[in-house]
Amino acid sequence: MNEFIKKFFAIEQALAEEKGQFKLFSLLERASAFDDWDVIIASKGLPDNDMSVLRDVIEKIQARLTHEEKMKINAVILLDVNDLFVS
16 A cells, blocks of 8 residues: 555544544545545534635645645545435
8 A cells, every 4th residue: 555545544543533533534546537536524523514624624634745645636525424425
């Protein structure tokens, strides 16, 4: 497993300790592009319609990544825990 993916295990654990357990925490590589990733998350502790919460999560992710790794992240998507996709 590469170091980029390993970092997300630590990121998920740190965020879960602060915000609560995740119902979904996923790092998905886009099929249309090489090394282009989306981070998809859902947690009761992270309201999906709150931009300040999303900014906080993005800042915590970016703090653990190198510049090159940050460039691989296409989107950070915060979903409602009751969303059908999350279920």
